[in-house]
Amino acid sequence: MAFPVTVGVIANPASGRDIRRLTTHASVFPTAEKANMVVRLLAGLGATRVERVLTLRDKTGIAALLLRALETHSAMGAHQPWPEVEFLQLPFTDSVADTHAGVAQMVRCGVNLIAVLGGDGTHRAVAAHCGDVPLLTLSTGTNNAFPDLREATVAGLAGALVASGAVPPDVALTRNKRLVVRCVEGPNRGREEIALVDVCVSRQRFVGARAISEPADIETLFLTFAAPDGIGLSSIGGAWAPVDRAASHGLHLTFARPGETGMPIIAPIAPGRVDQVTMRTCERFETGYWMPLHAEHGTLAFDGEREIELERGDRYEISLDWAGPLTVDVERVLRFSASRQLMRELAPHDRL
Known part of the structure:
Protein backbone atom coordinates (compact mmCIF):
# COMPACT_ATOMS: atom_id res chain seq x y z
CA MET A 1 0.00 0.00 0.00
CA LYS A 177 25.80 23.85 10.20
CA ARG A 178 24.62 24.43 13.74
CA LEU A 179 26.04 25.65 17.04
CA VAL A 180 25.54 23.47 20.12
CA VAL A 181 25.81 24.87 23.66
CA ARG A 182 25.85 22.57 26.68
CA CYS A 183 26.20 23.11 30.40
CA VAL A 184 28.88 20.81 31.80
CA GLU A 185 28.94 22.04 35.40
CA GLY A 186 26.64 23.90 37.79
CA PRO A 187 22.90 24.12 38.55
CA ASN A 188 21.94 23.69 34.88
CA ARG A 189 24.29 20.80 34.14
CA GLY A 190 23.05 18.71 31.23
CA ARG A 191 21.09 21.48 29.53
CA GLU A 192 21.74 21.71 25.80
CA GLU A 193 20.56 24.24 23.20
CA ILE A 194 21.22 24.70 19.49
CA ALA A 195 21.39 27.70 17.17
CA LEU A 196 21.31 27.82 13.38
CA VAL A 197 22.90 31.24 12.92
CA ASP A 198 24.37 32.76 16.07
CA VAL A 199 25.03 32.32 19.76
CA CYS A 200 25.67 35.51 21.72
CA VAL A 201 26.99 35.97 25.23
CA SER A 202 25.07 39.07 26.33
CA ARG A 203 26.03 41.34 29.21
CA GLN A 204 22.34 41.74 30.07
CA ARG A 205 21.70 39.73 33.23
CA PHE A 206 18.04 38.94 32.54
CA VAL A 207 16.14 37.50 29.61
CA GLY A 208 13.59 40.34 29.67
CA ALA A 209 12.21 41.11 26.22
CA ARG A 210 14.56 38.44 24.81
CA ALA A 211 15.76 40.30 21.72
CA ILE A 212 19.38 41.46 21.53
CA SER A 213 19.08 45.10 20.51
CA GLU A 214 21.87 47.11 22.18
CA PRO A 215 25.42 46.83 20.75
CA ALA A 216 26.94 47.44 24.20
CA ASP A 217 25.30 44.22 25.43
CA ILE A 218 27.26 42.00 23.03
CA GLU A 219 30.28 40.41 24.67
CA THR A 220 30.99 37.34 22.52
CA LEU A 221 29.45 36.13 19.28
CA PHE A 222 29.64 32.77 17.50
CA LEU A 223 28.35 32.45 13.93
CA THR A 224 27.66 29.47 11.66
CA PHE A 225 27.80 31.77 8.63
CA ALA A 226 27.97 35.51 7.98
CA ALA A 227 26.46 36.86 4.76
CA PRO A 228 27.68 40.29 3.63
CA ASP A 229 24.06 41.27 2.89
CA GLY A 230 22.65 39.79 6.12
CA ILE A 231 20.61 41.38 8.89
CA GLY A 232 20.84 40.86 12.63
CA LEU A 233 23.87 39.86 14.68
CA SER A 234 25.38 37.82 11.86
CA SER A 235 25.68 41.03 9.82
CA ILE A 236 28.55 42.05 12.12
CA GLY A 237 30.59 39.11 10.90
CA GLY A 238 29.40 39.72 7.36
CA ALA A 239 30.68 43.31 7.49
CA TRP A 240 34.17 42.19 8.50
CA ALA A 241 34.82 38.59 7.37
CA PRO A 242 31.95 37.03 5.36
CA VAL A 243 31.54 33.26 5.73
CA ASP A 244 29.44 31.21 3.33
CA ARG A 245 26.91 28.67 4.56
CA ALA A 246 28.90 25.96 2.79
CA ALA A 247 32.22 27.02 4.35
CA SER A 248 33.88 24.46 6.61
CA HIS A 249 34.14 26.93 9.51
CA GLY A 250 32.21 29.62 11.36
CA LEU A 251 33.31 32.76 13.23
CA HIS A 252 34.17 33.63 16.83
CA LEU A 253 34.09 37.36 17.66
CA THR A 254 34.67 39.25 20.89
CA PHE A 255 33.69 42.86 21.63
CA ALA A 256 34.98 45.68 23.78
CA ARG A 257 33.09 47.14 26.69
CA PRO A 258 32.10 50.83 26.55
CA GLY A 259 35.27 52.91 26.85
CA GLU A 260 37.60 50.12 25.73
CA THR A 261 39.51 50.25 22.45
CA GLY A 262 38.99 48.02 19.45
CA MET A 263 37.96 47.98 15.80
CA PRO A 264 34.74 49.98 15.14
CA ILE A 265 32.33 48.27 12.73
CA ILE A 266 29.02 49.54 11.35
CA ALA A 267 26.37 46.84 10.81
CA PRO A 268 22.57 46.51 10.43
CA ILE A 269 21.78 44.64 13.65
CA ALA A 270 18.01 45.05 13.15
CA PRO A 271 15.71 46.26 10.35
CA GLY A 272 15.97 50.04 10.17
CA ARG A 273 18.78 50.11 12.72
CA VAL A 274 22.45 50.48 11.79
CA ASP A 275 24.75 50.58 14.81
CA GLN A 276 28.43 50.67 15.62
CA VAL A 277 30.05 47.88 17.58
CA THR A 278 33.65 47.76 18.77
CA MET A 279 35.25 44.44 17.91
CA ARG A 280 38.28 43.16 19.78
CA THR A 281 38.97 39.87 17.96
CA CYS A 282 37.62 37.86 15.03
CA GLU A 283 38.77 34.28 14.49
CA ARG A 284 37.69 31.22 12.56
CA PHE A 285 35.59 28.81 14.60
CA GLU A 286 36.33 25.30 13.42
CA THR A 287 34.06 22.26 13.64
CA GLY A 288 34.72 19.23 15.78
CA TYR A 289 35.81 20.53 19.18
CA TRP A 290 34.31 22.12 22.28
CA MET A 291 35.32 25.62 23.39
CA PRO A 292 34.62 26.90 26.93
CA LEU A 293 32.29 29.90 27.13
CA HIS A 294 34.02 32.34 29.47
CA ALA A 295 31.00 34.05 31.01
CA GLU A 296 30.18 34.25 34.70
CA HIS A 297 27.12 36.46 34.46
CA GLY A 298 24.72 37.72 31.81
CA THR A 299 22.60 35.73 29.40
CA LEU A 300 23.04 33.40 26.46
CA ALA A 301 21.10 34.27 23.30
CA PHE A 302 20.35 31.85 20.48
CA ASP A 303 19.57 33.16 17.01
CA GLY A 304 19.04 36.65 18.39
CA GLU A 305 16.89 35.83 21.44
CA ARG A 306 18.07 35.55 25.04
CA GLU A 307 17.18 32.14 26.45
CA ILE A 308 19.46 31.33 29.40
CA GLU A 309 20.25 33.43 32.47
CA LEU A 310 23.71 32.42 33.68
CA GLU A 311 23.75 31.24 37.29
CA ARG A 312 26.67 31.14 39.69
CA GLY A 313 28.64 27.93 39.16
CA ASP A 314 27.34 27.29 35.62
CA ARG A 315 30.02 26.37 33.10
CA TYR A 316 29.06 26.18 29.43
CA GLU A 317 30.90 25.11 26.30
CA ILE A 318 30.11 25.48 22.61
CA SER A 319 30.77 23.50 19.44
CA LEU A 320 30.13 23.86 15.70
CA ASP A 321 29.04 20.83 13.66
CA TRP A 322 27.30 19.76 10.46
CA ALA A 323 24.29 18.18 12.18
CA GLY A 324 21.94 21.04 11.36
Whole structure:
Protein backbone atom coordinates (compact mmCIF):
# COMPACT_ATOMS: atom_id res chain seq x y z
CA MET A 1 0.00 0.00 0.00
CA ALA A 2 1.44 3.34 -1.10
CA PHE A 3 1.47 6.10 1.49
CA PRO A 4 0.26 9.54 0.38
CA VAL A 5 2.89 12.23 -0.18
CA THR A 6 2.57 14.29 3.00
CA VAL A 7 3.93 17.70 3.94
CA GLY A 8 3.87 19.28 7.39
CA VAL A 9 3.28 23.03 7.72
CA ILE A 10 4.42 25.07 10.72
CA ALA A 11 3.20 28.68 10.65
CA ASN A 12 4.38 30.47 13.78
CA PRO A 13 1.64 32.83 15.00
CA ALA A 14 4.15 34.90 16.98
CA SER A 15 6.80 35.42 14.29
CA GLY A 16 7.11 39.02 13.16
CA ARG A 17 5.56 40.35 16.38
CA ASP A 18 8.45 40.74 18.79
CA ILE A 19 9.58 43.92 20.53
CA ARG A 20 11.76 44.95 17.57
CA ARG A 21 8.52 46.01 15.85
CA LEU A 22 8.35 48.77 18.47
CA THR A 23 12.04 49.67 18.72
CA THR A 24 12.87 49.58 14.99
CA HIS A 25 11.04 49.95 11.67
CA ALA A 26 10.72 46.24 10.96
CA SER A 27 7.89 45.04 8.75
CA VAL A 28 4.91 43.25 10.29
CA PHE A 29 3.49 39.90 9.19
CA PRO A 30 -0.18 39.95 10.23
CA THR A 31 -2.17 36.81 10.84
CA ALA A 32 -4.12 37.20 7.60
CA GLU A 33 -0.95 37.31 5.51
CA LYS A 34 0.43 34.19 7.18
CA ALA A 35 -2.82 32.37 6.40
CA ASN A 36 -2.65 33.64 2.81
CA MET A 37 0.90 32.36 2.54
CA VAL A 38 -0.24 28.91 3.66
CA VAL A 39 -3.02 29.01 1.04
CA ARG A 40 -0.51 29.92 -1.67
CA LEU A 41 1.74 27.13 -0.42
CA LEU A 42 -1.17 24.68 -0.76
CA ALA A 43 -1.68 25.77 -4.37
CA GLY A 44 1.95 25.00 -5.19
CA LEU A 45 1.95 21.71 -3.31
CA GLY A 46 -1.33 20.50 -4.81
CA ALA A 47 -0.28 21.29 -8.37
CA THR A 48 2.56 18.80 -8.11
CA ARG A 49 0.88 15.83 -6.45
CA VAL A 50 1.19 16.40 -2.73
CA GLU A 51 -1.90 14.66 -1.38
CA ARG A 52 -1.90 15.51 2.33
CA VAL A 53 -0.85 18.38 4.58
CA LEU A 54 -0.57 18.26 8.36
CA THR A 55 -0.66 21.53 10.28
CA LEU A 56 -1.41 22.94 13.74
CA ARG A 57 -4.29 24.74 15.37
CA ASP A 58 -3.66 28.07 17.09
CA LYS A 59 -5.40 30.79 19.12
CA THR A 60 -4.49 33.73 16.89
CA GLY A 61 -6.62 32.91 13.84
CA ILE A 62 -4.28 31.38 11.26
CA ALA A 63 -6.02 28.00 11.45
CA ALA A 64 -9.49 29.62 11.38
CA LEU A 65 -8.64 31.66 8.27
CA LEU A 66 -7.12 28.61 6.60
CA LEU A 67 -10.22 26.54 7.35
CA ARG A 68 -12.40 29.26 5.81
CA ALA A 69 -10.24 29.28 2.68
CA LEU A 70 -10.50 25.48 2.44
CA GLU A 71 -14.28 25.62 2.70
CA THR A 72 -14.48 28.32 0.02
CA HIS A 73 -12.19 26.38 -2.29
CA SER A 74 -14.31 23.24 -1.88
CA ALA A 75 -17.63 25.06 -2.33
CA MET A 76 -16.47 26.73 -5.54
CA GLY A 77 -15.43 23.40 -7.01
CA ALA A 78 -12.12 24.93 -8.06
CA HIS A 79 -10.32 22.96 -10.75
CA GLN A 80 -6.94 23.58 -9.13
CA PRO A 81 -6.24 20.71 -6.71
CA TRP A 82 -5.21 21.33 -3.12
CA PRO A 83 -3.94 18.68 -0.76
CA GLU A 84 -6.21 17.37 1.96
CA VAL A 85 -5.46 19.40 5.09
CA GLU A 86 -5.51 17.77 8.52
CA PHE A 87 -5.19 19.73 11.77
CA LEU A 88 -3.23 17.75 14.34
CA GLN A 89 -5.22 17.19 17.50
CA LEU A 90 -2.65 18.46 19.97
CA PRO A 91 -3.05 20.77 22.98
CA PHE A 92 -1.88 24.28 22.15
CA THR A 93 -0.49 27.02 24.36
CA ASP A 94 0.66 29.63 21.80
CA SER A 95 4.22 29.07 22.96
CA VAL A 96 7.27 27.41 21.39
CA ALA A 97 6.11 24.17 23.02
CA ASP A 98 3.43 23.95 20.31
CA THR A 99 6.11 23.93 17.61
CA HIS A 100 8.17 21.31 19.42
CA ALA A 101 5.18 19.01 19.91
CA GLY A 102 3.82 19.61 16.41
CA VAL A 103 7.08 18.84 14.65
CA ALA A 104 7.63 15.71 16.73
CA GLN A 105 4.13 14.50 15.81
CA MET A 106 4.67 15.27 12.12
CA VAL A 107 7.87 13.23 12.14
CA ARG A 108 6.02 10.32 13.78
CA CYS A 109 3.36 10.59 11.06
CA GLY A 110 6.04 10.17 8.39
CA VAL A 111 5.90 13.54 6.64
CA ASN A 112 8.18 13.82 3.61
CA LEU A 113 8.88 17.52 4.18
CA ILE A 114 8.10 20.31 6.66
CA ALA A 115 7.38 23.81 5.38
CA VAL A 116 8.22 26.44 8.01
CA LEU A 117 6.81 29.97 8.06
CA GLY A 118 8.71 31.98 10.64
CA GLY A 119 11.99 33.65 11.54
CA ASP A 120 15.31 32.33 12.77
CA GLY A 121 13.82 31.40 16.15
CA THR A 122 11.00 29.38 14.60
CA HIS A 123 13.37 27.46 12.36
CA ARG A 124 15.62 26.79 15.34
CA ALA A 125 12.66 25.31 17.24
CA VAL A 126 11.72 23.10 14.27
CA ALA A 127 15.32 22.00 13.71
CA ALA A 128 15.52 20.73 17.28
CA HIS A 129 12.97 17.99 16.50
CA CYS A 130 12.83 17.42 12.72
CA GLY A 131 15.76 15.00 12.45
CA ASP A 132 16.48 14.31 8.77
CA VAL A 133 13.07 15.46 7.52
CA PRO A 134 13.91 18.30 5.08
CA LEU A 135 12.73 21.85 5.74
CA LEU A 136 11.24 24.27 3.22
CA THR A 137 12.11 27.65 4.76
CA LEU A 138 9.90 30.73 4.38
CA SER A 139 10.67 33.97 6.17
CA THR A 140 7.97 35.72 8.21
CA GLY A 141 10.11 36.87 11.15
CA THR A 142 12.20 39.90 12.10
CA ASN A 143 15.93 39.22 11.79
CA ASN A 144 15.85 36.53 9.14
CA ALA A 145 19.30 35.22 8.31
CA PHE A 146 18.35 31.53 8.02
CA PRO A 147 15.01 31.27 6.13
CA ASP A 148 14.41 32.42 2.56
CA LEU A 149 12.30 35.43 1.64
CA ARG A 150 10.37 33.85 -1.21
CA GLU A 151 6.92 33.65 -2.76
CA ALA A 152 5.06 30.76 -1.12
CA THR A 153 3.51 29.49 -4.36
CA VAL A 154 6.92 28.96 -5.93
CA ALA A 155 8.26 27.42 -2.74
CA GLY A 156 5.29 25.03 -2.73
CA LEU A 157 6.06 23.84 -6.26
CA ALA A 158 9.68 23.15 -5.33
CA GLY A 159 8.71 21.53 -2.03
CA ALA A 160 6.33 19.16 -3.77
CA LEU A 161 9.00 18.09 -6.25
CA VAL A 162 11.23 17.20 -3.31
CA ALA A 163 8.53 15.56 -1.17
CA SER A 164 7.38 13.37 -4.06
CA GLY A 165 10.92 12.25 -4.86
CA ALA A 166 10.84 13.75 -8.37
CA VAL A 167 14.08 15.64 -7.60
CA PRO A 168 16.76 13.53 -5.88
CA PRO A 169 17.99 14.57 -2.43
CA ASP A 170 21.58 15.09 -3.59
CA VAL A 171 20.31 17.82 -5.92
CA ALA A 172 17.52 19.27 -3.81
CA LEU A 173 18.87 19.39 -0.28
CA THR A 174 21.60 21.22 1.60
CA ARG A 175 22.94 20.20 5.00
CA ASN A 176 23.40 23.13 7.39
CA LYS A 177 25.80 23.85 10.20
CA ARG A 178 24.62 24.43 13.74
CA LEU A 179 26.04 25.65 17.04
CA VAL A 180 25.54 23.47 20.12
CA VAL A 181 25.81 24.87 23.66
CA ARG A 182 25.85 22.57 26.68
CA CYS A 183 26.20 23.11 30.40
CA VAL A 184 28.88 20.81 31.80
CA GLU A 185 28.94 22.04 35.40
CA GLY A 186 26.64 23.90 37.79
CA PRO A 187 22.90 24.12 38.55
CA ASN A 188 21.94 23.69 34.88
CA ARG A 189 24.29 20.80 34.14
CA GLY A 190 23.05 18.71 31.23
CA ARG A 191 21.09 21.48 29.53
CA GLU A 192 21.74 21.71 25.80
CA GLU A 193 20.56 24.24 23.20
CA ILE A 194 21.22 24.70 19.49
CA ALA A 195 21.39 27.70 17.17
CA LEU A 196 21.31 27.82 13.38
CA VAL A 197 22.90 31.24 12.92
CA ASP A 198 24.37 32.76 16.07
CA VAL A 199 25.03 32.32 19.76
CA CYS A 200 25.67 35.51 21.72
CA VAL A 201 26.99 35.97 25.23
CA SER A 202 25.07 39.07 26.33
CA ARG A 203 26.03 41.34 29.21
CA GLN A 204 22.34 41.74 30.07
CA ARG A 205 21.70 39.73 33.23
CA PHE A 206 18.04 38.94 32.54
CA VAL A 207 16.14 37.50 29.61
CA GLY A 208 13.59 40.34 29.67
CA ALA A 209 12.21 41.11 26.22
CA ARG A 210 14.56 38.44 24.81
CA ALA A 211 15.76 40.30 21.72
CA ILE A 212 19.38 41.46 21.53
CA SER A 213 19.08 45.10 20.51
CA GLU A 214 21.87 47.11 22.18
CA PRO A 215 25.42 46.83 20.75
CA ALA A 216 26.94 47.44 24.20
CA ASP A 217 25.30 44.22 25.43
CA ILE A 218 27.26 42.00 23.03
CA GLU A 219 30.28 40.41 24.67
CA THR A 220 30.99 37.34 22.52
CA LEU A 221 29.45 36.13 19.28
CA PHE A 222 29.64 32.77 17.50
CA LEU A 223 28.35 32.45 13.93
CA THR A 224 27.66 29.47 11.66
CA PHE A 225 27.80 31.77 8.63
CA ALA A 226 27.97 35.51 7.98
CA ALA A 227 26.46 36.86 4.76
CA PRO A 228 27.68 40.29 3.63
CA ASP A 229 24.06 41.27 2.89
CA GLY A 230 22.65 39.79 6.12
CA ILE A 231 20.61 41.38 8.89
CA GLY A 232 20.84 40.86 12.63
CA LEU A 233 23.87 39.86 14.68
CA SER A 234 25.38 37.82 11.86
CA SER A 235 25.68 41.03 9.82
CA ILE A 236 28.55 42.05 12.12
CA GLY A 237 30.59 39.11 10.90
CA GLY A 238 29.40 39.72 7.36
CA ALA A 239 30.68 43.31 7.49
CA TRP A 240 34.17 42.19 8.50
CA ALA A 241 34.82 38.59 7.37
CA PRO A 242 31.95 37.03 5.36
CA VAL A 243 31.54 33.26 5.73
CA ASP A 244 29.44 31.21 3.33
CA ARG A 245 26.91 28.67 4.56
CA ALA A 246 28.90 25.96 2.79
CA ALA A 247 32.22 27.02 4.35
CA SER A 248 33.88 24.46 6.61
CA HIS A 249 34.14 26.93 9.51
CA GLY A 250 32.21 29.62 11.36
CA LEU A 251 33.31 32.76 13.23
CA HIS A 252 34.17 33.63 16.83
CA LEU A 253 34.09 37.36 17.66
CA THR A 254 34.67 39.25 20.89
CA PHE A 255 33.69 42.86 21.63
CA ALA A 256 34.98 45.68 23.78
CA ARG A 257 33.09 47.14 26.69
CA PRO A 258 32.10 50.83 26.55
CA GLY A 259 35.27 52.91 26.85
CA GLU A 260 37.60 50.12 25.73
CA THR A 261 39.51 50.25 22.45
CA GLY A 262 38.99 48.02 19.45
CA MET A 263 37.96 47.98 15.80
CA PRO A 264 34.74 49.98 15.14
CA ILE A 265 32.33 48.27 12.73
CA ILE A 266 29.02 49.54 11.35
CA ALA A 267 26.37 46.84 10.81
CA PRO A 268 22.57 46.51 10.43
CA ILE A 269 21.78 44.64 13.65
CA ALA A 270 18.01 45.05 13.15
CA PRO A 271 15.71 46.26 10.35
CA GLY A 272 15.97 50.04 10.17
CA ARG A 273 18.78 50.11 12.72
CA VAL A 274 22.45 50.48 11.79
CA ASP A 275 24.75 50.58 14.81
CA GLN A 276 28.43 50.67 15.62
CA VAL A 277 30.05 47.88 17.58
CA THR A 278 33.65 47.76 18.77
CA MET A 279 35.25 44.44 17.91
CA ARG A 280 38.28 43.16 19.78
CA THR A 281 38.97 39.87 17.96
CA CYS A 282 37.62 37.86 15.03
CA GLU A 283 38.77 34.28 14.49
CA ARG A 284 37.69 31.22 12.56
CA PHE A 285 35.59 28.81 14.60
CA GLU A 286 36.33 25.30 13.42
CA THR A 287 34.06 22.26 13.64
CA GLY A 288 34.72 19.23 15.78
CA TYR A 289 35.81 20.53 19.18
CA TRP A 290 34.31 22.12 22.28
CA MET A 291 35.32 25.62 23.39
CA PRO A 292 34.62 26.90 26.93
CA LEU A 293 32.29 29.90 27.13
CA HIS A 294 34.02 32.34 29.47
CA ALA A 295 31.00 34.05 31.01
CA GLU A 296 30.18 34.25 34.70
CA HIS A 297 27.12 36.46 34.46
CA GLY A 298 24.72 37.72 31.81
CA THR A 299 22.60 35.73 29.40
CA LEU A 300 23.04 33.40 26.46
CA ALA A 301 21.10 34.27 23.30
CA PHE A 302 20.35 31.85 20.48
CA ASP A 303 19.57 33.16 17.01
CA GLY A 304 19.04 36.65 18.39
CA GLU A 305 16.89 35.83 21.44
CA ARG A 306 18.07 35.55 25.04
CA GLU A 307 17.18 32.14 26.45
CA ILE A 308 19.46 31.33 29.40
CA GLU A 309 20.25 33.43 32.47
CA LEU A 310 23.71 32.42 33.68
CA GLU A 311 23.75 31.24 37.29
CA ARG A 312 26.67 31.14 39.69
CA GLY A 313 28.64 27.93 39.16
CA ASP A 314 27.34 27.29 35.62
CA ARG A 315 30.02 26.37 33.10
CA TYR A 316 29.06 26.18 29.43
CA GLU A 317 30.90 25.11 26.30
CA ILE A 318 30.11 25.48 22.61
CA SER A 319 30.77 23.50 19.44
CA LEU A 320 30.13 23.86 15.70
CA ASP A 321 29.04 20.83 13.66
CA TRP A 322 27.30 19.76 10.46
CA ALA A 323 24.29 18.18 12.18
CA GLY A 324 21.94 21.04 11.36
CA PRO A 325 18.74 20.52 9.34
CA LEU A 326 18.46 19.62 5.69
CA THR A 327 16.90 22.48 3.71
CA VAL A 328 15.41 22.67 0.21
CA ASP A 329 17.35 24.72 -2.34
CA VAL A 330 14.33 26.08 -4.22
CA GLU A 331 16.25 27.55 -7.14
CA ARG A 332 18.32 24.42 -7.68
CA VAL A 333 15.20 22.22 -7.52
CA LEU A 334 13.32 24.28 -10.10
CA ARG A 335 16.36 24.50 -12.39
CA PHE A 336 16.67 20.70 -12.27
CA SER A 337 12.93 20.40 -12.91
CA ALA A 338 13.16 22.60 -15.99
CA SER A 339 16.13 20.66 -17.36
CA ARG A 340 14.15 17.40 -17.06
CA GLN A 341 10.73 18.89 -17.96
CA LEU A 342 9.29 17.50 -14.73
CA MET A 343 6.35 19.91 -14.68
CA ARG A 344 5.13 18.42 -17.95
CA GLU A 345 5.45 14.90 -16.61
CA LEU A 346 3.62 15.73 -13.38
CA ALA A 347 0.74 17.63 -15.00
CA PRO A 348 -2.56 15.70 -15.31
CA HIS A 349 -3.23 14.74 -18.93
CA ASP A 350 -6.51 16.63 -19.02
CA ARG A 351 -4.63 19.86 -18.45
CA LEU A 352 -1.98 19.34 -21.15
